[in-house]
Amino acid sequence: MTTEHPSVPVEASAARPSRRGFLGSSAAVGAGAFAAKTLAFSAAPMTLLDAFRQPLLADELKRHDKRVILLWLAGGASQLETFDPKPGRPTGGPFRAIQTRVPGVSISELMPKMAQRLHHTAVVRGLSTGNADHGGGARLMHLGRREEPTVKFPDLGAILARELGRPESQVPDYVTFYTATEGRGNAVGQAGFLGSRYSPMYLTTDTAPPNLRRLASITENDHRERGDLRRELSDRFSTGRQSSSLASHSEAFARVGGLMASDKLFDASQEPQAIRDMYGPTLFGEQTLVARRLIEAGVPFVKISRAWWDSHGQNFETHLELVSELDHVMSGLLDDLEQRGLLDHTLVVTLSEFGRTPQINASLGRDHFANAWSATLSGCGIRRGSVYGVTDENGLNVVEGKVDAGQFFATIFQALGIDHEKSYQVGARPIPLTNPGTKPIREVLA
Amino acid sequence: MALPNECKQTKDLSRKEILLSVVRSPATGRIYAGASDGKIHSVDPAAEKPEFTEWEGHGSYVTGVALAGPSLVSGGYDGRLVWRDAASGTISRSLEAHARWIRKVVASADGRWIASVADDMVCRVWDAADGKLLHELRGHAERTPQHFPSMLYACAFSPDGTRLATVDRVGHAVVWDAATGKSLATFEVPGMYTWDPKQRIHAIGGPRSLAFSPDGQSLAVGGMGQVGNIDHLEGKTRVEIFRWEKGERSHEFVGDQFKGLVERLIYHSSGEWLLAFGGDSGGSVQVMDLAGNRIHKQEKASTHLHDAVYDESTGTAVIAAHNRLLVWNIA
Incomplete structure (x- = not known):
């Protein structure tokens, strides 16, 4: 050890x-x-x-070499209007299903671009997670397990930052975008027992971190000389001393310096217009483009939260807006990654805290539903073009291939080459990445 | 015509489906309702034991029905317009009329023309007799200012059939010359579309109903006021009336008891009052006193009301609602 x-x-x-x-x-x-x-x-x-x-x-x-981009569909996207349509059923709603490039697999007509790219993707249709509360559901789907009072577990991003990141990296290991205010507190970004080294860089406005640029009142020369002086004093002080906190101090300065030098990474306007068009003009599109820039520069985990999908009223109007946007952004991301040769090394995940009820309420809305819903995995380590899990004809229950949060996380870890049974030693207690006995979904792994 | 004193439900016919559109035959009193199962549900609500007849013809929700002479014309989210004999239900014509969801289908009072609006943001005018396309009216943006798909929700003919009005999700209204297809006037009704740029970053609402006054000079627009939590239909019901030639607003009715969308507006032929039907998860029926510029009556309905027809001779409203067909007495 x-x-x-x-x-x-x-x-x-x-x-x-x-x-x-x-x-x-x-x-x-x-x-x-x-x-x-x-x-x-x-x-x-x-x-x-x-x-x-x-x-x-x-x-x-x-x-x-592996990277992850999580598209967090906050508030609960409807599986019926995305990846598990039930056309013609009383619960199906008005949208049709369309054939994808994967023989025998249909998705909602709201996703015509993804229908042509589903050969990059595994669809998990059997999520049954048991928690239809925004807060509880979101925490479950960020931690991969139920919380315990005595342990503060790290979330998926923190684990992957630790597993995929490099200590000497001068870019952050974990970046998360959450611009909408609704549900922001539910979208956990916590390093837990891994320590603050793996906490996310949390961006809540626009696409770039605030206060990243050098102050206008300080010249480039002054800025560099101040850094040199700090480094010289630090080196002199640490000579002959052995201290992890000293190393941490210097590392923190190095990372801030790296961040300041890489501020253009957060600037989508650096991309040619043709690339920007692939992601579209919305904030979600621009943030996803920035995510691609970040993972290309070595950031191992980026989460873009697209809120807010909680369509208790006018579910179909809301999904017409948001799924159309998701279709464009997700297909643009997959195309861009493939064209750059990054898709084999990058896992793209779409995930919510739960799905939405098959029953349509009187406001033409759908409510919270954790019994039978969908998520996707695309790219790295995935058996592409696969579908796992079957729901019944009205989408009320999983009849084959039920998956819980732990299994979904184990599948992510395995897709990235991380042993999901590996443990962290926290005090006297070994804590595995997923709860003992959890199995990944082998059927969707490459 | 005096303002109605009575406004109450008299009959509730349960259905498994969501009833989204409705029209009444003046000759027979028979009701035709478009439903979420892609069918027309036909019934005589005045019968002692009303029995429904179901006619297939659409692949998705049927959101517009109109009567033109002997023909019943329906439109749906499958983008098709279907002509059928209103007596037998026999389909005579089925057209791929729009590339996206058809939101509303109306007929001119003389039965010569059918107009349909859809999310391809085009209003199409059809010859009701032979189904020939007469005009394509293009005056609505395909995208909202926030770059999301827009929706063309409503259309209405003036009582004399010379004018046709359309309104889209963000509240851009256009009045057209029905005979030539030329745009005569445009104005904005922005208060019924809520774009939430901060909390949830998407939109809700948009005007859902239009009605010309009996003299054709005014145009009433119905929808929902600004919404705080756009997860729900929690904006106050809202009706605005415009002198459309000048784009001037003459009336504004904000519901003080009910929330949700105003899905259907019907003028009384006297021009003295206006009926508004709609709701959130529950429903509401409101009577607007136009001379007094106030809401004269507002009553709660058991569920969301999607569409309605009103027979002045009997004071009977028949309402297409969520899983029900309702009959109200408003007199």
Whole structure:
């Protein structure tokens, strides 16, 4: 077992190499000096090419090329108006189903672009998560398990920031956009027992972090010289001292410096108009484009929250607006990732806290429903063009392939090459990534 | 004609389906309601034991029905217009009329023309006798200012059939010359469309109903006022009346008891009062006193009301509602 700072939980498996030691040398992968660097992990010097011959290290390297973009459909998107339509049934609503590029698989007519791209995607139609409350449902679908009073679990983004991120990275490991105010508190962004190192950079306005740019009153030269002075003083102070907090202090400055240098990453206008058109002119589209820029620059996990889907009244009008937007943004994202060769390394997830009732209420709305709903996984590690789970003819129950939150999370981890049974040691307690006995959905994994 | 003193439900005919549109044959008193199952549900509500007849013909919700002579013309979210014999139900014509959802179908009073509006943002005028397309009226943007698909909700002929009005989701209204298809006037009714840029970042509402005054000089627009929580139909019912040639608003009725959309407006032929039907999860029936510029009566209905017809001779309103056909006495 590795001996990191006591407050930081560590992987319980003693058979694994030290992540920190490993990554300390593998940083050059991202920097482009691919073949020349040696790895510190092994007693004997070893090139990166050698590393690929060792299965464990090769897996570790491959994992660190992986990225995740979560499209969080806050408020609860309707499965009937997206990925599990029931045309012609009393619960089906007015939208038709259209055939996709995957033989035998239909989705709502509101998603004509995704229908032509469903061969990139696995549709999970059997989610049955049991919590139809916004707060509880959202927490469940962010943590992958029910909360416990004595443990503060990290959310999906924090876990993936730890598993996929690089300690020396100068871009954030976890960025989350949530611009609407409704439901923002439900969309958990917490590092929990992993520590604040893995907390998200939380953007609540527009597409860029506030206060990122150098103050106009400070010249570029002054800014650089101040940084040099701080670094010199810090180095002098730390000479001969061993302290994790000193290292953390310096790392924090380095990350802020990296962020300031990469402010253009958050600027969608840096992209050609043709690329911007792929995502569309809405805020959700622009934020998703920024997410692609971020993961391309090495940010391992980005969540874009599109709120608010809670259509108790006028469900069909609301979904006509929001699904049309989702169809354009999601298909644009998949196209862009594919064209850049990133789709094989990037997992795109669409997820809500729950779905919506098959019954249509008197306001032509649909209410909260956690019994039988849908999510999707596209790209990295996924058996593309697959559908898992069957709901009954009215969409009231899952009749085959029921999936809970833990199974869905285990599937995400496995798709990224992360062992979902791996544990973090928190004090005396090993805490696995998913609850014991949880199985991933093998049928949707590549 | 004095303002009505009575306004109450007299009959409730339960249906499994959502009834979305309704028309009444003046000759027979028979009711034809378009429903969520893609069918026309026909019934004589005055019968001692009303029995429904169902006619197929659409692949989705039937949101507009109109009578033109012997023909019943229906339109739906499948984009089709279907002509059938109103007595037998036999279909004589079925057209792919619009690329998107048809929201409303109306007939001119003389039965010569049919007008349909749809989310392709076009109003099409048809020869009721042979189904020939006469005019395509284009004057509504396909996208809202926030870049989302717009919707063309309502249309109405003037009583003399010379004018045709349309209104879209963001409240852009156009009055057309029905014979030539030329735009005569435009004005804005912005207070019925709620765009929430902060809390939920989408929209709700939009004007849902139109009616010309008996003299054709005024146009009433019905919908819902601004909404705080757009998850629900919680804006106050709202009716505005415009002198359309000048675009001047003459009346504004804001519901003080009921929330939700005003889905149907019907002028009394005297021009003295106006009926408004609609609701949120419940329903409301309101009588507007136009001379007094006040809501004369407002009554609660058991569920959301989607459409209505009114027979002045008997004071009977028949209402298409959520899972019901309702009969009210308003006299």
